[in-house]
Amino acid sequence: MDNTEKTVWKGSALTGPVPPALVVCGTAERPNVLTVAWTGIVNSHPPMTYVSVRPERYSYALIDGTGEFTVNLPTSSMARETDICGTLTGAKTDKIKKCGFTLSPGTRTGVPVIAECPLSLECRVSQKLDLGSHTMFIAEILAVQVASRLIDSKGKLNLQQAGLLAFSHGEYFALGRKCGNIGFSTK
Amino acid sequence: MDNTEKTVWKGSALTGPVPPALVVCGTAERPNVLTVAWTGIVNSHPPMTYVSVRPERYSYALIDGTGEFTVNLPTSSMARETDICGTLTGAKTDKIKKCGFTLSPGTRTGVPVIAECPLSLECRVSQKLDLGSHTMFIAEILAVQVASRLIDSKGKLNLQQAGLLAFSHGEYFALGRKCGNIGFSTK
Numbered sequence: 546m547d548n549t550e551k552t553v554w555k556g557s558a559l560t561g562p563v564p565p566a567l568v569v570c571g572t573a574e575r576p577n578v579l580t581v582a583w584t585g586i587v588n589s590h591p592p593m594t595y596v597s598v599r600p601e602r603y604s605y606a607l608i609d610g611t612g613e614f615t616v617n618l619p620t621s622s623m624a625r626e627t628d629i630c631g632t633l634t635g636a637k638t639d640k641i642k643k644c645g646f647t648l649s650p651g652t653r654t655g656v657p658v659i660a661e662c663p664l665s666l667e668c669r670v671s672q673k674l675d676l677g678s679h680t681m682f683i684a685e686i687l688a689v690q691v692a693s694r695l696i697d698s699k700g701k702l703n704l705q706q707a708g709l710l711a712f713s714h715g716e717y718f719a720l721g722r723k724c725g726n727i728g729f730s731t732k
Numbered sequence: 733m734d735n736t737e738k739t740v741w742k743g744s745a746l747t748g749p750v751p752p753a754l755v756v757c758g759t760a761e762r763p764n765v766l767t768v769a770w771t772g773i774v775n776s777h778p779p780m781t782y783v784s785v786r787p788e789r790y791s792y793a794l795i796d797g798t799g800e801f802t803v804n805l806p807t808s809s810m811a812r813e814t815d816i817c818g819t820l821t822g823a824k825t826d827k828i829k830k831c832g833f834t835l836s837p838g839t840r841t842g843v844p845v846i847a848e849c850p851l852s853l854e855c856r857v858s859q860k861l862d863l864g865s866h867t868m869f870i871a872e873i874l875a876v877q878v879a880s881r882l883i884d885s886k887g888k889l890n891l892q893q894a895g896l897l898a899f900s901h902g903e904y905f906a907l908g909r910k911c912g913n914i915g916f917s918t919k
Contacts, residue, residue: 548879549834549836549847549848550879550881551847551852551878551880552877552878552880552883553839553875553876553877554876554878555876556779556853556872556873556875557873558773558775558777559779559853559876559878559889559891560753560781560805560851560853561805561891562749562750562751562907563751563773582773583772583774583776584747585747585750585770585772586746586750586769586770586784587770587782587861587863587868588745588770588784588863588864588865588868589770589864591743592745593863594745594747595772595774597773597775616747618747618748621909621911624911625912625916626917628912628917629917631914632914632918633918647736649736652740658738660738664746664747665738666743666746666747672861674859676774676780677775677776677777677780678776681774681775683863686744686745686746687743688740688742689741689742689744690738690739690740691738691741691746692736692737692739693737694735694737696739702746704746704748704900705901705903709748709749710911711749711907712914713896713907716892716910716912717910717911717912718907718908718909718911719907719909720749720900720905720906720907721905721907721909722808722908723903723904724808724897724904724906725811725812725815725903726903726904727818727902727903728819729812730813730816731815731816731819731820
């Protein structure tokens with residue numbers, strides 16, 4: 546078989562790898578966390594992200610209610626907790642307690658961040674798009690909290706040391722072999 | 733130092749890992765390719781994706797002009813080509829020729845796909861949002877083309893066999909150790 550032979554399927558929500566983000570929503574007193582794979586950066590200046598959430602999910606009204614959320618990136622050692630937060634509903638389970646997460650306050654939002662995650666984005670919704678199955682919450686990233694241990698003496702963030710978790714087509718992966726730095730091909 | 737101690741920075745476009753997608757745009761006669769890290773899924777039904785592109789980039793007018801593009805996911809063995817397509821401009825270089833890519837026709841779009849990529853999404857723009865530095869093109873995924881060698885005898889797509897490339901904070905990575913299937917935590 547020709548190695549580049551392709552099979553054509555109808556349209557499908559397929560891409561990867563993506564960050565399986567732990568999204569905290571609600572309030573400091575009554576927070577909830579859900580895992581969202583449909584997230585990413587949509588703008589650099591000002592920095593903006595999005596999360597796409599089904600209106601049926603318990604967290605939808607929490608995000609919609611406060612207009613705030615935090616995106617917390619898990620490490621590969623947090624795969625189990627990440628899966629729990631994407632599988633169980635906050636309507637029936639205190640997932641933060643079940644996962645043993647430590648919450649710490651947001652600095653620009655009323656929503657807390659997950660201390661165990663090496664990178665947390667504090668976000669405020671600026672726009673909401675109903676696209677069909679999901680509603681896309683587009684949000685400005687007001688502040689980021691990074692694990693101090695990842696910042697070197699020059700103030701540079703060494704995010705590769707965090708060991709971030711990846712999600713691709715229903716499977717979780719650790720990041721593996723480094724293939725290069727941006728711009729390496731033209732140096 | 734407390735392992736969970738965090739440092740607070742101002743908002744920044746930080747997330748990862750993301751797919752460093754090879755986006756083909758233009759026409760079958762005059763195609764161009766650029767690498768876009770700001771992409772992801774925004775809706776499942778109908779399947780929708782997005783790419784955020786700076787208006788200064790050569791490809792901006794090509795996407796805006798036809799309202800179509802294809803998203804092609806590279807493997808870890810294509811890191812160099814992926815970097816080239818994110819670093820050089822199509823205004824001065826024929827990147828498709830330079831990278832040695834084979835183009836094959838889109839089935840639902842006039843824009844071709846990259847045969848060497850194991851997964852290609854054929855997309856039509858449905859909405860355009862100017863967010864600041866970037867314009868977000870939200871698009872319906874009309875068809876997907878998957879490498880036939882990744883489809884098993886039951887018709888299941890084994891995307892992990894593709895060895896997709898990941899991008900995180902300026903670095904390219906192969907995917908590494910598998911940490912579980914979706915739902916594994918509650919089984």
